[in-house]
Amino acid sequence: MNRRKFIKNTSITGIGLALGSSMVSCAENNSEKPTVAEVSDKSEAGFPMVIATWHVKNATAKAMEVLQTGGTSLDAVEQGCMVEEADIKNSSVGKGGLPDRDGNVTLDACIMDKHGNCGSVVYLKEITHAVSVARKVMEDTPHVMLAGEGAKQFALSNGFKTENLLTESSKKAWEEWKVESEYKPIINIENHDTIGMLAIDKNGDIAGACTTSGLAYKMQGRIGDSPIIGSGLFIDNEIGGCVATGLGEEVVKTVGSFLVVELMRQGKSPQQACEEAISRIVSKPNSNYKDFQVGYIAVNKKGETGSYSIHQWFSMTKFQNGKNEQIQADFYNKV
Ligand code: SD4
Numbered sequence: 001m002n003r004r005k006f007i008k009n010t011s012i013t014g015i016g017l018a019l020g021s022s023m024v025s026c027a028e029n030n031s032e033k034p035t036v037a038e039v040s041d042k043s044e045a046g047f048p049m050v051i052a053t054w055h056v057k058n059a060t061a062k063a064m065e066v067l068q069t070g071g072t073s074l075d076a077v078e079q080g081c082m083v084e085e086a087d088i089k090n091s092s093v094g095k096g097g098l099p100d101r102d103g104n105v106t107l108d109a110c111i112m113d114k115h116g117n118c119g120s121v122v123y124l125k126e127i128t129h130a131v132s133v134a135r136k137v138m139e140d141t142p143h144v145m146l147a148g149e150g151a152k153q154f155a156l157s158n159g160f161k162t163e164n165l166l167t168e169s170s171k172k173a174w175e176e177w178k179v180e181s182e183y184k185p186i187i188n189i190e191n192h193d194t195i196g197m198l199a200i201d202k203n204g205d206i207a208g209a210c211t212t213s214g215l216a217y218k219m220q221g222r223i224g225d226s227p228i229i230g231s232g233l234f235i236d237n238e239i240g241g242c243v244a245t246g247l248g249e250e251v252v253k254t255v256g257s258f259l260v261v262e263l264m265r266q267g268k269s270p271q272q273a274c275e276e277a278i279s280r281i282v283s284k285p286n287s288n289y290k291d292f293q294v295g296y297i298a299v300n301k302k303g304e305t306g307s308y309s310i311h312q313w314f315s316m317t318k319f320q321n322g323k324n325e326q327i328q329a330d331f332y333n334k335v
Contacts, residue, residue: 047204049320050076051297051305052197053245057326059083060319063199073199073207074113074135081109081131081211084195088167093195095128096167097213099174101181102220105165108227109134109211114237120145120227126162127155131211134227144229165213177217194226196233196243198299206299208233208241214248224248230258239265240301242273246294246309254280260298270298270306271330278308278332295329308332 048067050060063080067073085094092098099105109130110120119138122145124130133155137146146154156162166174194212201207210233212226225248226232232248234257235241242260244251251257256277263273274296282289295309297316307316307329314329 046321047200047303048073048076048202049299049303049318050080050197050199051299051307051316051318052080052195053243053295053297053314053316054195055315055326056080056084056195056197056317057319057324058087059195059197060317060324063197064319064324067199067201071201072114072203073201073205074111076199076201077197077207077209078111078131078135080197080199081195081209082129085129085131085211088169090195091170091173092213092216093211094130094213095163095165096170097165098170098216099166099213100220100222101178101217103166103171103174104220105170105213107165107211107213108224108232109209110227110229110233111135111138111207111209112229112233112235112241113138113207114205114235116236118144118229118233118235120229121147121151121155122223122227123148123221124151124155126165127152127160128163128165129160131209133158133160134209134211145227174217181217194245196226196245196297198235198241198243198297200299200303204301206235206237206241206301208235208243210243225251225256228252230255232257234258234261236261236265238301240270240299242270242277242296242298244294244296245314247292250281250292250294256281256294256296260296264298264300270300270304271308272306274298274306274308275330275332278310282310282332290333297329 050063059080062083063076066076088096097105107124107130111134112118119134121133196210198208210226214224231252233243242257244256260273260277295314297307299305309331312331316327
């Protein structure tokens with residue numbers, strides 16, 4: 001399907017941002033057919049387990065390898081996310097990520113552990129493994145979030161190396177985008193598969209991480225939900241965890257991941273909680289939800305999982321009990 005045909009214009013603070021189409025194209029690009037949607041996915045047995053947004057079996061396999069060899073859930077989510085950050089074929093995470101409208105690839109990432117500690121980087125340039133820098137922020141600084149040049153300097157002082165993150169194919173895509181799209185607030189077609197990952201280790205402890213290059217062709221300086229604790233990611237080791245993908249502005253406005261965890265605290269299943277969080281977005285007066293996508297995945301302390309999105313073709317990858325599978329998420333907009 002032609003993205004530009006599928007999508008309708010949407011305007012957010014003057015910038016047109018649209019994601020629904022890319023969900024379709026992501027799914028179309030997947031060579032494997034996902035497992036049929038399951039509304040509530042009960043855990044059959046045990047830990048360790050890992051779930052992630054989109055079709056990222058290599059990433060969940062890496063995370064499971066870490067978990068199986070005695071690694072913590074924190075190690076697992078970091079190393080799982082690093083797989084996608086290094087994959088230049090993934091054009092919305094790490095190296096190879098699509099740039100902003102001025103040609104800068106800028107990364108957002110965060111991580112959260114079983115104690116509720118968290119670290120985050122925003123607007124990070126030239127460092128592939130943003131999730132690892134976020135972990136360093138969490139572990140080695142008194143802060144939660146570092147931005148831009150300060151985040152980069154912190155990374156360099158911790159041994160990270162600079163790399164050109166703008167690959168030839170991302171540069172070409174950006175140059176093609178520029179031909180049709182003038183530098184002014186107009187529709188911005190997104191291509192994405194931000195990785196958000198949640199893991200439970202052998203001890204039953206939960207951690208999560210999220211990493212992205214954000215919306216393609218965003219305004220310079222734009223930050224999404226992915227590095228914002230409570231929006232793109234939230235973990236409460238007593239209750240469960242949630243990560244988001246999609247149009248970050250809408251996730252931030254509803255503090256989506258924190259909301260999902262709080263709903264699970266009140267007794268909702270992960271599936272019900274994800275559905276309620278999507279409902280908060282689509283039921284707003286004048287919501288233009290038809291023009292954008294948001295998806296959540298969640299896990300509770302028992303290892304039950306949920307996934308839900310506004311539009312079709314969002315999926316979750318789940319590795320548990322020896323099975324690494326893509327599960328098609330249920331969705332709101334059935335018309
Ligand atoms: C953002 N939520 O920057 C991210 C985009 C995304 O897959 O999820 N892309 O708004």
